[in-house]
Amino acid sequence: MGIKEEVKMHTEEVEGIIIKYLPPEEGFQKTVIEAMNYSFLAGGKRLRPMLMLETYRLFGGESTVIEPFMAAIEMIHTYSLIHDDLPAMDDDEYRRGRKTTHIVYGEAMGILAGDGLLNLAFETALRAFETEPGNPKVARALSILAHNAGIYGMLGGQVADVESEGMPVGQEKLDFIYELKTGALIESAMLIGAVLGGAAEAEQEVISRVAKDVGLAFQIRDDILDVAGDQAVLGKPIGSDEKNEKTTYVTLRGLEQSAKDVEAISNRAIGLMQSLPEENPFLNGLLHYLIGRTK
């Protein structure tokens, strides 16, 4: 079985877990719940909860304590997409071929649905204490979840990105944006999996570095594909970054150097993973897949 089919199977497994945490569409607040579920169920590979679960398994984790965290990180990812799509932000009408949340439910409900999902993420993750009351690992995982989603994580990267539009961006600021905007949630996913799975401190540090490298390689690869990719294969128009006058990794380092950098960063990530005594073949395949290596 190829990695694509394997990922697909795991996506189904993850979906089965996370949808259990969606609220029923009832009560006077029904509309916002519909809007939240509409966005949450828009599909995607569920990479963040998948990375979380597989890192948890890498360290021998096998309890359901991980499940509310899997749902929570996908809720945070979804809320960020809803708010990114709003007219005051990227003003997008479509995402993954479906109308965006504010187009279907109106702008006020789009704002509230995003707020609702961010809040529900913490409400849901806190349910892990029902499985393991007083477990300090759960408390630590909650702190990672909050830290990496907020101003020192994903949201911080998003702010710097919004402010950079139409302006020249230097390498330091671009690194900041890349590390936080995409990297912070990937790090959150893998690190929560490691912490709850019982990884030692040094191993948590390795996982954290791997996750940052994977996030960075994933994003540089995206920049390269926007310049040099095949529109038919990508399923989206190429050249959008140049059109939007967006500074990317390729703008700053050039196409050739960017390709070399992805290779180096990917090799570093894979080397780090191999330094761990634990093994999870699917997780290795998934990481290779994310950073665009076919072998």
Added chain:
Amino acid sequence: MGIKEEVKMHTEEVEGIIIKYLPPEEGFQKTVIEAMNYSFLAGGKRLRPMLMLETYRLFGGESTVIEPFMAAIEMIHTYSLIHDDLPAMDDDEYRRGRKTTHIVYGEAMGILAGDGLLNLAFETALRAFETEPGNPKVARALSILAHNAGIYGMLGGQVADVESEGMPVGQEKLDFIYELKTGALIESAMLIGAVLGGAAEAEQEVISRVAKDVGLAFQIRDDILDVAGDQAVLGKPIGSDEKNEKTTYVTLRGLEQSAKDVEAISNRAIGLMQSLPEENPFLNGLLHYLIGRTK
């Protein structure tokens, strides 16, 4: 000393505690932090953290574990005001005589500042585990914080309110809106204080009912003042609800009955407080003040 002066002194005490939790305005994400702090520092009586602290003291609490929760509930209150003021919601340019956040920082930054504060609220409250690691009361308090702010609390009430604009609203729906939109955060404040202060289950139940009554009485009184108040004393225009075709408690029950109801609800709340063996004279004064009784 009159209750107003007492409240003022306590506002200063609470401010001194909660501002310690504001993030420094630095880094590439500086603008959003400025916007968050601008909103947070816009003043107000800090009633929610004050109610939390005084309920905590009522049950004998005297540790700093309450402090991050005090900051967190004010962050949640502030985020809800920022998002309420957005053009897609109430579209307000001014609040407490200052320009609203999106007017000063732009709409995108207004959305992100609200998101940032909601996220920071949980990040901050989780710091209570630093003071008391593994304490199940902290876990319980976190769950109350999340539950009462989200779709089954404040946000749920806000959604029902937004959807009711320009539509006839029945008593059941109005009760839902009142209980959740204002009441849920007041209940959250007092209940977290009670839980962390070590109140027994039955006492927590009493506090929960008192908080709901106080929230309801506070809001009905606001409706009455909008019809029958003195603009000069209130410092805001009266008759705004009628102008906005807003169904209020007074619309449904009439002025006279509403006044009787406030009296009955207030008496019930005060009777419940008196049923507790513990005593905090300032908290009693504060509750009287909130529900508009001068004696």
